[in-house]
Amino acid sequence: MIAPRWRKVLRDTFGQRGRSLLAVLAMAAGVFEITTMVHEYALLEPALHGMYARTRPASATLLVDRVSDALVDSVRCMPGVGDAEARPVIVARVRVGPDEWVPARLQVVRDFGAQRLDTFEPDHGAWPPGPDDVLLERTALRVAKVGIGATLALRIEGTADRSVRVAGTVHAAGLPPAWMEHMVPGFVAWNSSLREGGVESAQIRMVVADHPLEEGHIREVADSVRTRLERLGHTVTRVTVPPPGRHPHADQMEAFLFLLLAFGILSFALSAVLVASMMHALMAEQVRQVGMMKAIGATDRQVAGLYLGQIALLAAGALIVGVPPGLLAGRTFAVFAAGVLNTDVSGAPFPLWGVAVVAFIGFVVPPLVALGPVRRAARIPVREALADDPPAPRLGGRRMRGLEGLAWLPRPLRLTLRATFSRRLRLALTVGMLAVGGATFMSALNVSSAWLRAVNDDFGRRHYDLAVGLDQPQPVAAVAAALAAVPEVERAEYWPAASPYLVGPGGVATRTVSLVGPDPGSRLLDLALARGRWLAPGDRHTAVVNGAVLALDPDLAVGDSVRVRLRGRTEAFQIVGIARELTPMASVYAPRADVLAATGQHDDEARSLRIVTRAHDDAGERAAARALEREFERRELPVTGLMRMRDARQGILDHLVIIWSVLAAAALVVVVVGGLGLTSMLTLGVVQRTREIGILAAIGATPTAIARDVWIEALVIGALSWVVAVALAAPLSWGLETACGNIFFKTGLGFHVSPLATGGWLALVLVLASISSFLPARRAARLTVREALSHA
Amino acid sequence: MIRLRSVTKTFETPAGAFAALRGVDLDIAAGEFTAIVGRSGSGKSTLLNLMAGIDRPSAGTVAVGEATLDTLSNDRLASWRGRAVGIVFQFFQLLPTLTAAENVMLPMDFAGTIRPAERRRRALELLARVDVPEQADKLPATLSGGQQQRVAIARALANDPPILLADEPTGNLDSATGADILRLLGELSAAGKTVVLVTHERGALDGTTRTVTLADGRVVS
Numbered sequence A: 001m002i003a004p005r006w007r008k009v010l011r012d013t014f015g016q017r018g019r020s021l022l023a024v025l026a027m028a029a030g031v032f033e034i035t036t037m038v039h040e041y042a043l044l045e046p047a048l049h050g051m052y053a054r055t056r057p058a059s060a061t062l063l064v065d066r067v068s069d070a071l072v073d074s075v076r077c078m079p080g081v082g083d084a085e086a087r088p089v090i091v092a093r094v095r096v097g098p099d100e101w102v103p104a105r106l107q108v109v110r111d112f113g114a115q116r117l118d119t120f121e122p123d124h125g126a127w128p129p130g131p132d133d134v135l136l137e138r139t140a141l142r143v144a145k146v147g148i149g150a151t152l153a154l155r156i157e158g159t160a161d162r163s164v165r166v167a168g169t170v171h172a173a174g175l176p177p178a179w180m181e182h183m184v185p186g187f188v189a190w191n192s193s194l195r196e197g198g199v200e201s202a203q204i205r206m207v208v209a210d211h212p213l214e215e216g217h218i219r220e221v222a223d224s225v226r227t228r229l230e231r232l233g234h235t236v237t238r239v240t241v242p243p244p245g246r247h248p249h250a251d252q253m254e255a256f257l258f259l260l261l262a263f264g265i266l267s268f269a270l271s272a273v274l275v276a277s278m279m280h281a282l283m284a285e286q287v288r289q290v291g292m293m294k295a296i297g298a299t300d301r302q303v304a305g306l307y308l309g310q311i312a313l314l315a316a317g318a319l320i321v322g323v324p325p326g327l328l329a330g331r332t333f334a335v336f337a338a339g340v341l342n343t344d345v346s347g348a349p350f351p352l353w354g355v356a357v358v359a360f361i362g363f364v365v366p367p368l369v370a371l372g373p374v375r376r377a378a379r380i381p382v383r384e385a386l387a388d389d390p391p392a393p394r395l396g397g398r399r400m401r402g403l404e405g406l407a408w409l410p411r412p413l414r415l416t417l418r419a420t421f422s423r424r425l426r427l428a429l430t431v432g433m434l435a436v437g438g439a440t441f442m443s444a445l446n447v448s449s450a451w452l453r454a455v456n457d458d459f460g461r462r463h464y465d466l467a468v469g470l471d472q473p474q475p476v477a478a479v480a481a482a483l484a485a486v487p488e489v490e491r492a493e494y495w496p497a498a499s500p501y502l503v504g505p506g507g508v509a510t511r512t513v514s515l516v517g518p519d520p521g522s523r524l525l526d527l528a529l530a531r532g533r534w535l536a537p538g539d540r541h542t543a544v545v546n547g548a549v550l551a552l553d554p555d556l557a558v559g560d561s562v563r564v565r566l567r568g569r570t571e572a573f574q575i576v577g578i579a580r581e582l583t584p585m586a587s588v589y590a591p592r593a594d595v596l597a598a599t600g601q602h603d604d605e606a607r608s609l610r611i612v613t614r615a616h617d618d619a620g621e622r623a624a625a626r627a628l629e630r631e632f633e634r635r636e637l638p639v640t641g642l643m644r645m646r647d648a649r650q651g652i653l654d655h656l657v658i659i660w661s662v663l664a665a666a667a668l669v670v671v672v673v674g675g676l677g678l679t680s681m682l683t684l685g686v687v688q689r690t691r692e693i694g695i696l697a698a699i700g701a702t703p704t705a706i707a708r709d710v711w712i713e714a715l716v717i718g719a720l721s722w723v724v725a726v727a728l729a730a731p732l733s734w735g736l737e738t739a740c741g742n743i744f745f746k747t748g749l750g751f752h753v754s755p756l757a758t759g760g761w762l763a764l765v766l767v768l769a770s771i772s773s774f775l776p777a778r779r780a781a782r783l784t785v786r787e788a789l790s791h792a
Numbered sequence B: 001m002i003r004l005r006s007v008t009k010t011f012e013t014p015a016g017a018f019a020a021l022r023g024v025d026l027d028i029a030a031g032e033f034t035a036i037v038g039r040s041g042s043g044k045s046t047l048l049n050l051m052a053g054i055d056r057p058s059a060g061t062v063a064v065g066e067a068t069l070d071t072l073s074n075d076r077l078a079s080w081r082g083r084a085v086g087i088v089f090q091f092f093q094l095l096p097t098l099t100a101a102e103n104v105m106l107p108m109d110f111a112g113t114i115r116p117a118e119r120r121r122r123a124l125e126l127l128a129r130v131d132v133p134e135q136a137d138k139l140p141a142t143l144s145g146g147q148q149q150r151v152a153i154a155r156a157l158a159n160d161p162p163i164l165l166a167d168e169p170t171g172n173l174d175s176a177t178g179a180d181i182l183r184l185l186g187e188l189s190a191a192g193k194t195v196v197l198v199t200h201e202r203g204a205l206d207g208t209t210r211t212v213t214l215a216d217g218r219v220v221s
């Protein structure tokens, strides 16, 4: 036996199906957002914090002259060292097609069964590998274009080509996915045949015993280890300390989560606003019934309870509608994000705290945002509520005088628009909602367009098509002869290059930078300068550094000295300019002669080439790259790397997918919410003008004309929202462009507004307005004169 | 039973303050069947609303039964109204999505007076008493005006209040149906209810025991 007041609630809810459905969808949008975020976080949290730490990432890596078990044992016993493991690395290239090679890094593992640092797990196939086997990281199969059991052709500097069998795959959660880095990570056994000929770089990885996340402490310990090793008669050529505790793709992950959170909160807030305005509309329609109930003895509290109950019912519907797609979207995002991190999402069930959060948001927020309108309606004096023309609890009601100037419009349309503009707060809510949706949409396009532009601009300043690295410095004459034999090559320049350490404050070597010595007169490189000037012919010991160098040492400025350590010596260059470059790789450009001197190369030798091809399309560049590989091989000039600039550019553009997917999903939700808001506003307008519409129909307005006016009303609101959206999109795009650029490239992307986005949204919002107006317009057109005039 | 002392009610209008009642003193004894008459705009509805606690006076006191309405909070006033008075309106004011029986049960629900299991039985009894037993499970929109007003009277009786207040209950009905409704109110008065009827139809005065005439917000006789 249900009490009559709850029967009223049930009948009102299920009787007005269209309106209830709109309200449920509006609430469901918020529930969807929250469920997505909670589920995604619940799935990713273990991957983010657990999995990487469980690989026991090395605090530091030392490059030494040779490794032995005894040496590693002694490192393990040095003060401050927690553990150490020998992990020699073989740098190679693997063949992925005729004359096409991809770089590979093969780690030599002491004991697959007793890994200590940077651990990995068996995935598929053999474990451990035999002497002629390699295990590839599971994400590398696609890059190497092989399957398990296949034979891999390997080329290692200074040795004859060989082949190994891909015996299986492993999962190394600490390595970025191979497809994002476009290189092949692999693992070979201590007794691997590849080690013959001493081609490996002997590396010892270590973790510190205490304060594993303090970079300064790690450096101190690593430095003392180096000193001790040198005292033992070893040479230590390099000490690298990666950012402690951070997955190599942590930055991208954070950008992704930041965007997801920002837009999740934004669309949740919008949904809450929409729910509030719908509840306001609901209460406006119920004023007379509130009066009736209060007249027969209902207290304010009972009336409010009744409507809050109705809202709880709608909220329950919203949970049913919003949770399943939210779970799905959360999983989809989590899987995508885990792919970027090269981890798996756990199969963890939706956590209990998540259920609590979603239920709280789903059940408590709607009544909370409705509390204002409900209380206001419940407090209306009976006399007012039952008056002939019951007042809606008003949300701003003054008339717009300005519309009187639109005398040229047909009178019925003027009536419609005047009603629209007289409800200012409701209009502002609807316009605001659509505008935020539009701004999100436009920002998504603006950011990706800015990204595209920045990348194209950056690569457009490099007027070469291929970058080739040779194993050894070779006589320029021999290299030139080889190039001359390749008709696809137009011309080339030889730029000495090296990878020294940047010497930071206090004389401590920090990260590797790339030291490049272009010909000062070269026209192949035309970098944009943020400050200062480019290298000039005749410069000595000067340098142009890019933004990534400043990110490593923010104190550097034009006029300061940048110091690098190379071959045991420290070289200083005076900074004359700061270049704007997109790459996160820190680069120091110095005069060719200085770089030659620092690297010990001779002027008539070449090791790194910049090549301009004759044809500037994908096929032409690919053909040139293959022909070059063949020609260098024929002339026994071993190549260590050949990069097509087109591939490099595409690699950077591929990271856009992350941004785009988040923004597109967010824009979609916001647009749906905005459309719902518009529909509910138009419907309410029709309901409140029922009597007026009846009079218009009685004096001869056709249903078509009445429907058309509702449609025009929607278009006017849509166009208005577009204007606001354009204004909102500018700062939003700027903020996102700056944030994305800083996270990925350590520099802003440069403000950019895409005309396509701006125009596209205008078209889209008008279509959306038309769709939103369909039901309300039909409702208005179907009102019969009798119904309309008897409307109480 | 009902006692008004120096009651004044002024409304704020765009044209300035307007006094709808000016210093009304009125006593209505238990069991009386009082008709309040006067021209349209003379203040009849305003007076009735004050007795029902639907509105509050600008000055003066209103006491109904044991209660002095001015001292009650809005919520207490509503609860008091649910138990102590039954109100009948010109436009019936039935909730459109509830059946006749449910509309009658609603005041019991709000007041929490009758045991839930008893409510429907009582509602059906009341509907039988006002002669619409077979309309119990129909929605108001499917009933005639006279039937709707009978349902509204049954609803006013739901919590067995001692006082019935009716504001032009026949104003929206044809004269024959209206006469039936007035006869019903007469019967209720005879059964012991204190009935106050606002009307501007002279013919309605037949069964009443007393007539109060209002003009320009004052009791003139």
Ligand SMILES: Nc1ncnc2c1ncn2[C@@H]1O[C@H](COP(=O)(O)OP(=O)(O)O)[C@@H](O)[C@H]1O
Pocket: B011, B012, B013, B018, B019, B020, B038, B039, B040, B041, B042, B043, B044, B045, B046, B047
């Ligand atoms: N809410 C109100 N605001 C302003 N004036 C009102 C209001 N209610 C009633 N009045 C005025 O008070 C006077 C008395 O109204 P009312 O009691 O409804 O008259 P009756 O019921 O006798 O026709 C009328 O002139 C009416 O215009």
Ligand SMILES: [Mg+2]
Pocket: B044, B045, B046
């Ligand atoms: Mg009246």
